[in-house]
Amino acid sequence: MIPFKLSDGLIEEIELLIDSKSDSALRMKMEDFHYADIAEIINELNFEHATYIIKLLDSEKTSEVLTELDENIREQILSNLSAKEIADEISELDTDDAVDIIAELPEDRVNEIIAQIDDKEHARDIVELLRYDEDTAGGLMAKELVKVNENWNVLTCVKEMRRQAENVTRVHSIYVVDNDEKLKGRLSLKDLLTTSTKAQISSVYIPKVDYVTVHDRAEDVARLMSKYDLEAIPVIDELGRLVGRITIDDIVDVIKEEAEKDYQLAAGITQDVEADDDVWVHTKARLPWLLIGMFGGLGAASIIGSFQGAMANPILLSFVPLIQATAGNMGVQSSAIVVQGLANDTIRGELFKRLGKEFILGLINGCAIALVVLIISHFLFQTSYLVSATIGVALIAVIIIAALVGTFVPIFLDKKGIDPAVATGPFITTSNDVFGILIYFTIAKLILGF
Structure with missing residues (x-):
């Protein structure tokens, strides 16, 4: 794979395609670019050109692009999209990424967007996550995960896992809960494959599992995942019920933000600022x-x-x-x-x-x-x-x-x-x-x- 390299020539070519309204050629040009590369391109365009690309491309791709944009650019673009257009973008994202985007908007605008989301379960999950402070485990977690009941047998478990996995981008772990949705442990894929289909999950799962609570600080979550080299960690509420999971990509962002904040504090800057701030x-x-x-x-x-x-x-x-x-x-x-x-x-x-x-x-x-x-x-x-x-x-x-x-x-x-x-x-x-x-x-x- 040839690494993407942004150049003045590429920016000029894209601007020319936009100005000439060559939509088909522009779509073909963007088709092979990773969403992070498209975000890098959009960050270099003016507001009108950036909005044009977001409206032109499919939400399946632009939704991920929005998560990678500079906050100021994203704010400008979202201000020029209708509530329905933003809802279409949000519907393509996992709940944690969706919350990260709409949490930046005014409350009345957020309510309008959520009302336009067709998948009501997705909308309810977003509303739930918006209640948590962004610097807590609850504010970091995503609702998408794979969980099975300890009272199921292996055959039922596999069928349910297939159904749930359709809505999960990456399956890092399979969590086991009881009838009250309380976290009991995790399930080894190897044990699942080598066990009789009639066996109960309660006899197979591993009861030892690291977890965090919804109100744990983001820094503590990052420290725990770093210490034990975890790719994902389950999140429970005050009653011990499994409510979400946090993945390593979210923790990398936390570590990066904390390092930037500490660097600025060490330099004598008392609040988070960007080079482009006024x-x-x-x-x-x-x-x-x-x-x-x-x-x-x-x-x-x-x-x-x-x-x-x-x-x-x-x-x-x-x-x-x-x-x-x-x-x-x-x-x-x-x-x-x-x-x-x-x-x-x-x-x-x-x-x-x-x-x-x-x-x-x-x-x-x-x-x-x-x-x-x-x-x-x-x-x-x-x-x-x-x-x-x-x-x-x-x-x-x-x-x-x-x-x-x-x-x-x-x-x-x-x-x-x-x-x-x-x-x-x-x-x-x-x-x-x-x-x-x-x-x-x-x-x-x-x-x-x-």
Whole structure:
């Protein structure tokens, strides 16, 4: 299979076919493209051309295309489609994908679309999923699955599986329920094929099965599926009834979104933003952390101002950027490792043991850096032994404190239910800048006596 590659020439060709209303040629051109490739093409077209393609192609294909489009493009296209046209698209999708699309629309528009869906069972499933928060297992799950009753025999089970499988895109697992629809276990296809057709399912199924509840957090679901390498996981309600399943493609999206959010938080952006969002959205997302950084800088300036004796020593002042940069870098390194460990659920053991480990790491790194700086400062800057010693001792202390702060803060925030990713970036950098300056000049005052 030749990988799809988007080019200016292809875009120009498609635009020409649209402008000339060469529908047959355009359909033939799009026929062999994967729906994800068509979405990539549409993202590069203007609104009118994008809508033209969606209306031209069959809903069986365009429904999947809609799920892959950029949110802004999809919103524009849907605003130009009638409720019936959107309902036709929704009817071709699994319930989880259908909900992802219509949940972005106004409530009155959603009600109008659902009323136009011909398959009333499909419509009821969509309405049920819309009740769940999008960041929970209930908001992630799809209603399409294959389930069998523990009281059936194998022959009845196979017949029912064939019927149900017609509405399921991929059959990852066969779940077993009782007469009250409560999840009992899962069924091995091998056991099913090698067992007498008269045997009861209750004697064949595997009672051990991993599951999540409708209100479990999406991040917890992702962690569970990643830990046990699951392709799908069943979802139960408060009564233990099987109500849906979550597949690996949905979890990949969760992991991607969480990584993007953590990356932005680490960079000092307080809300989810896209590159194409307007200036006001970007300003609201960035300004809070920039203000924190500003106040941190003012705090550092006031600390420097309080050590008047240091003003008379320009060599001492020239090493302030080194102290700040080293403290910030060490703090970000420590916090980044802890945040990653918290996200992967690999942080184990007591907090004091972890802080002790970071103390040793900070001491080793601090001594190594201090030795290099001490040699360079003494021979290159011609500093006195006392000034060189001041810089070296300060560097060791600053690095140790930065490592401890970078480790403690994310763990503390996580225990308080706050995303630990906010600990990295500007927060750690600013706090360690202030601590670094305070420690530096305090040590300088003790050694140099100004």
